Amino acid sequence: MRYLRLGPPGHERPILSSGGTLYDLSAVTPDIDAAFLASGGFTGDPLSLPPANVDSSRIGAPIARPGAVLCIGQNYAAHARESGAEPPEEPILFYKAPNTVIGPEDDVLLPPGSTRTDWEVELGVVIGRTARYLASPEQAREHIAGFVVSNDISEREYQLERSGGQWSKGKSCETFNPLGPWLVTPDEVGEPLRLRSWVNGEPRQDSTTADMIFDVGHLIWHLSQFTVLEPGDLINTGTPEGVALSGRFPYLKAGDVVEVEIEGLGRQRSVVTK
Structure with a gap:
């Protein structure tokens, strides 16, 4: 599984890549952050997620600001x-x-x-x-x-x-x-x-x-x-x-x-x- 964050600094949206398709994780987690990772990440069916809107020209770091x-x-x-x-x-x-x-x-x-x-x-x-x-x-x-x-x-x-x-x-x-x-x-x-x-x-x-x-x-x-x-x-x-x-x-x-x-x-x- 692959995670991506798209959007301007401080306003990135969490994205999942599966089977070559990008899905929007915003309804599952506000970000690819400590809480999301500690929960094991996304474990459901990617097809249950809406397709991602990929009109953003910026790729953010794939994780939110780390603690260390x-x-x-x-x-x-x-x-x-x-x-x-x-x-x-x-x-x-x-x-x-x-x-x-x-x-x-x-x-x-x-x-x-x-x-x-x-x-x-x-x-x-x-x-x-x-x-x-x-x-x-x-x-x-x-x-x-x-x-x-x-x-x-x-x-x-x-x-x-x-x-x-x-x-x-x-x-x-x-x-x-x-x-x-x-x-x-x-x-x-x-x-x-x-x-x-x-x-x-x-x-x-x-x-x-x-x-x-x-x-x-x-x-x-x-x-x-x-x-x-x-x-x-x-x-x-x-x-x-x-x-x-x-x-x-x-x-x-x-x-x-x-x-x-x-x-x-x-x-x-x-x-x-x-």
């Missing part, structure tokens, strides 16, 4: 190497502000004076059931509502040189987490997944989740030992090699077009603006 955005650093072996770091012995956790989440075709705004803004295609995982002190990575997978394409935009000067010892300053600027277009339920997602990114049509990242150091089940299990994961929370699970931080590519500037894609989950296109 938890991010995993250096979780792909090749990316850890290009960052000049040894692979971590346990997951590196940092947070992004939830208000960074925007639609998959919304503009990415450069912070004033920024010269080191970077792209990062990531597999996003949305929590569907409260997870605390889980017993195993296998149990953790029962707590997933779905998967989503996420772009963990990062300002590297803020992240590394003005960090004060943590990374969130470089991750939490306005518009720094394009998300979507779809939230895809686990039954429709197989692994490994191919992740790719482009800047101005030129290839940047091309890898698969097989290069992840800690897989999705391990990450959810591990995080649940330190914090309570709640329905609607978003976990960004790390990015593959091929970012500007590697030194192989220039950082983003106004007018650049960033595209990111994960097979089976969809594609984003964001224009960088000031």
